[in-house]
Amino acid sequence: MVLSANLQELPSMKIFWSYARLDDMEPKSKVSKLRQEFENVLSQTVGEKCEVFFDRDTLAWGLKWKEEIERSIRECDGFVAVVSPSYFNRRMCVYELKIASEAGKKIFPLYYRNCGVLNSTFKEDGEDAVANRELNMVTLVVANLQMMDFRTLRNEKLDSEAVENFLDRMASEVAGR
Numbered sequence: 001m002v003l004s005a006n007l008q009e010l011p012s013m014k015i016f017w018s019y020a021r022l023d024d025m026e027p028k029s030k031v032s033k034l035r036q037e038f039e040n041v042l043s044q045t046v047g048e049k050c051e052v053f054f055d056r057d058t059l060a061w062g063l064k065w066k067e068e069i070e071r072s073i074r075e076c077d078g079f080v081a082v083v084s085p086s087y088f089n090r091r092m093c094v095y096e097l098k099i100a101s102e103a104g105k106k107i108f109p110l111y112y113r114n115c116g117v118l119n120s121t122f123k124e125d126g127e128d129a130v131a132n133r134e135l136n137m138v139t140l141v142v143a144n145l146q147m148m149d150f151r152t153l154r155n156e157k158l159d160s161e162a163v164e165n166f167l168d169r170m171a172s173e174v175a176g177r
């Protein structure tokens with residue numbers, strides 16, 4: 001009986017939330033709050049507890065953080081990329097996207113803030129030329145996918161009807177409903 005109780009506690013769906021910390025600065029921490037609301041709505045949509053990986057909430061002190069992020073991406077059911085200029089300028093964000101793409105994960109781009117271009121432009125010369133070229137190429141994955149456009153809702157309250165409707169649509173897409 002204990003075994004079945006433990007199995008019920010496991011999340012039915014795991015989503016990786018990839019974002020640039022610059023977009024989640026205090027005091028508002030909008031991306032953190034949006035992720036929490038999305039996790040709630042996704043769980044309600046699926047009808048069971050879902051888990052949305054968020055580095056600030058999930059990574060424990062003393063963990064090998066890069067290995068844990070890679071493992072979490074490989075084990076997730078889907079990957080949400082919070083698209084902004086900051087996202088494309090952060091090597092770790094683009095690296096997470098690369099891991100998700102290589103693992104064949106379903107990628108859900110959330111268009112959060114206007115971008116001049118939808119790709120990174122890390123310098124492709126010098127010591128990191130090959131790695132940077134690979135990172136720049138993987139961002140084309142996002143540029144070629146249909147995005148859910150949150151830009152006009154970014155400054156709305158999370159409990160507004162428009163944001164709640166957006167999150168319902170997003171959760172339905174991610175859940176495959």
